Amino acid sequence: MRYIPNSPDERAEMLRSVGLEAAEELFSSIPADLRLRAPLKLPEALSEIELLAGFEETAARNRAARRPSFLGAGAYSHYSPSIVDHLIQRSEFFTAYTPYQPEISQGTLQAIFEFQTLVCQLTGMDVANASMYDGSTALAEAVLMAERVTRRSKVVISNSVHPEYLEVVNTYVQHAGIELVRLDFDQATGQTAPDSLSSLDDKTAALVIQSPNFFGSIEDVQALAERAHSVGALLVVTVTEAISFGLLRAPGACGADIVVAEGQSFGVPLSFGGPYVGLFATRDKYARQLPGRLVGQAVDREGRRGFVLTLATREQHIRREKATSNICTNEGLIALAATIYLETMGPRGVQEVAMQCAQKAAYAARRIASLAGFTLAFTAPRFNEFVVRAPVEAAALLARLASERNITGGLALSRYYSDRPNDFLVCVTETNSRQEIDALVEGLAALATSLAT
């Protein structure tokens, strides 16, 4: 096996030097009846050539990966500068462990410190952690944290949050003694309905919203923050399209108490859903309630600046069952990719990408809405996603669009909402050219007509 440095002869010598004769004796502490008598039923070892051919073959069967696509809904196609993937592949980053020994981990530690700073700047918050698994689990952890901070057990969560995020929150809170109350969204605007806020009361730990929400509608975060604060609850804001930070008012500036986001938009490949990176930020006063790792600044005896994992007493390896979270391994390398992306793009680049997304989405929405039989389902301001109501069943329309026009036109909402057969969610980013948008529009028009007849 080429990954094992010692040759069979060297291993035989080492065995003898520790007083053994056969490799099997290494396992003498395992009762004989528990040891495998036959080899595992796994394929024979492959060479690089054979192995790559196999993965190329499976990749070729992922037809959606090769098409112009208007899919968003929690995972976004954005351009990633070439240096991002180059730099994260440096051995020193990608084959290092969690930076428990600061003297020989300053590269990782400094990068995380920069990541924490960038997350604070984008979200408008005071303090951010070193990352969570993804946006959905970050949201679930935010709900648990809100309960810790307020010592209240009711959490009011909007139905305009990504349905898979809602499912994850459900799973996480089912044993935590938290009562989840779901809020309706306004059928006209697609925003969290103001009149449903009556369920907020003095037992409410948090109001949880997403903005831009699952339907692409931007919530009135400031108004919702005021309502939450009026009953002493926290406002938790989740963002799935992190590029929107480049254009939209920061949740922190609108009064949010905890902001979580999916950071995949920052230069991270789609990779069929992961690995991505969860961003998690809050106010200074809640820093000791944060889940996960934190990097802080420190000095050595000579007064030289360095960085170190800090406030570790919150974490599971010290506080065990009383820890703020069970998270250990997080998404270090993906956080690094996001850091490199954000620093390369800079404030101007992030704003320009955001603006292009919004402009192209506005163009696409205008053109689609002008097609006979097509309307936009919601009226609220939007960023780069919007729901289209088609004159025919959306899933069938999108399937035809894929097979006949080679375009993935969006996400049929029937996947999550059986009462929305004709609705589909369209996402436009800076990677979608005008040509692609025009082809989408033409395809929708032609196929809707053909499906209707």
Added chain:
Amino acid sequence: MANVPEDLHYSKDHEWISVEGDVGTIGITDYAQNSLGDVVYVEVPKVGETFSAHESFGSVESVKAVSEIFTPVSGEVVEVNESLQDEPEKVNTDPYGDGWMIRIRMSNPGEVDSLLSAAEYEDFTKTESE
């Protein structure tokens, strides 16, 4: 050798209490701060909270450990040492002085009698460290 002032009462959880009228001032002992190492954070209760004897009223953190702190007597918290928020290191440098944690109005001052004297506490720490 840890410092154990004569005029204080001690608990087996390594807290000390000094009594003035019906108010007791509580902190952790020199022995405790020494075994804990550099104190980086002290969590204290709010004024007005009540605790019964041997109940945990807060915690003290070093870089890599957390210890709960227990009140040796029952009563209501009448004052907390706010300065520990900014300077938790006082628990290390002056555990019996500036490093005090809370003042409590005792609901049962007789509880003090069941605590350890300085000599008894000193013996206790010796057996514990063996």
Added chain:
Amino acid sequence: MTSTNVTKVTTHPTQNEALIFERSQPGRVGYRLPALDVEETALDELLPESFRRDDELRGMPEVSEVDVVRHFTRISTWNYSIDLGLYPLGSCTMKYNSRLNERVARIAGHANLHPLASEADAQGALQVIYELQEHLSEITGLAGVSLQPAAGAHGEMTGVMLIRAFIDARDGEGASARRRVMLIPDSAHGTNPASAHLSGFNVKTIRSTAEGLTDLDHLRELCAHGDIAGLMLTNPNTVGLFERNISEICRIVHEAGGLVYMDGANMNALVGVARPGDMGVDVIHLNLHKTFSTPHGGGGPGSGPCCCTRELEPFLPVPRIVREGETYKLDFNRPQSIGRVKAFFGNFGMMLRALSYIQTHGSEGLREATEAAVLNARYIAHGLAPDYDQPFDAPPMHEVVFTDKRQSRKGVHTLDIAKRLIDYGFHPMTIYFPLIVQGAMLIEPTESVGRQELDQFISAMRSIAREALEQPELVLNAPHSTRIGRLDEAAAARKPVLRWKPREAASAA
């Protein structure tokens, strides 16, 4: 390694790379986008002003592409890494991360695939997931596999939630209240109690014996109250010993109505040699980023598959990835499922790498790797025995624990030995874990290291043992060779600085 008259030059830019924010120069750019190719919508029409950002992201760095490349290349050199040498962190399994696996994960058809692509358009990815599930099932001897959990602790949480759901379904109403106790050995990883707590269990601690194994008498005693939901056990355990009574342990817990969860952190000692399913274990999580060599990346991403018996399978997270004939499908119709633990399907990029690892090794190669890993640990155990105290008198599996008992007589402790090891060019071992061993040093070499380097490591450790006796100061002040020395962690925790702020803002605060 002692004092020298030559002064280290410390002003070189590569050793003094500032924070990127401090490098920022107004007007520098590192990107270029194509011009906007659609008719522009007026800003106010696009978005009301009250919804728009008004701070222009001030404070974010303005740097060129070259600045970014130099910045990260420079700070990267301040890291230790597997590619540089032995990384003997016990319980972390820092083995070689093959570049082939990286290439596989970057094949465009996989890397560019959207998770909400239709089943028909994502058959290749679903096949990858399915095949990896099948392989992990064969390796663990457990029928059900979910690849959704994103890391080990996440897989643990999933696993104990399965136990909760299974018992609730089996015992009916009130089961959650009756069976709330999760038994966890005192030697366990901290994630175990934290995951159990998150899943609504009360944690009770089982003692270890003087031999370093689970105390069967204590286990029986704890199992006698009828409130046991399960046991979380690491095997080989965290002191590197195989729990040879594992079958008996499983029997005791099962007879008490509980289930056995195995923390798979130490599977690198077992792959191809023995299977948790054959030992009576009901559910296990694996760490693809340990045993199956997906890179740790300075703290993730991981992937923590959860494998379980057929009885527990109905409770696994949805969607399940299943095969019907030649077609792979997402199965959402699992009414007993605990629900989703993560959006989409898990860390697919890690699954590609792990599948590539398994295919590269084949059945024989996997067993060979396990043998080599255990042999390397045994070799270190043998080599260090003359100088370091071993708390348990039993041959270790893939990792071995020593203590600082002899060295601490001279005031030299585990932390100091670890720091001194850095001066010898090695990453330290895991220190002060497990908690049951005073001054623990847990060493896991993995299979990815050759004999010569093992000898160098052993000789470095033995040399430190001598220094501890003869020149303790040298060890106490280590490391001497790094860019910075030991940091004042207490000061950092007392007044935490967790982000950079512009000078004026920092001084105003």
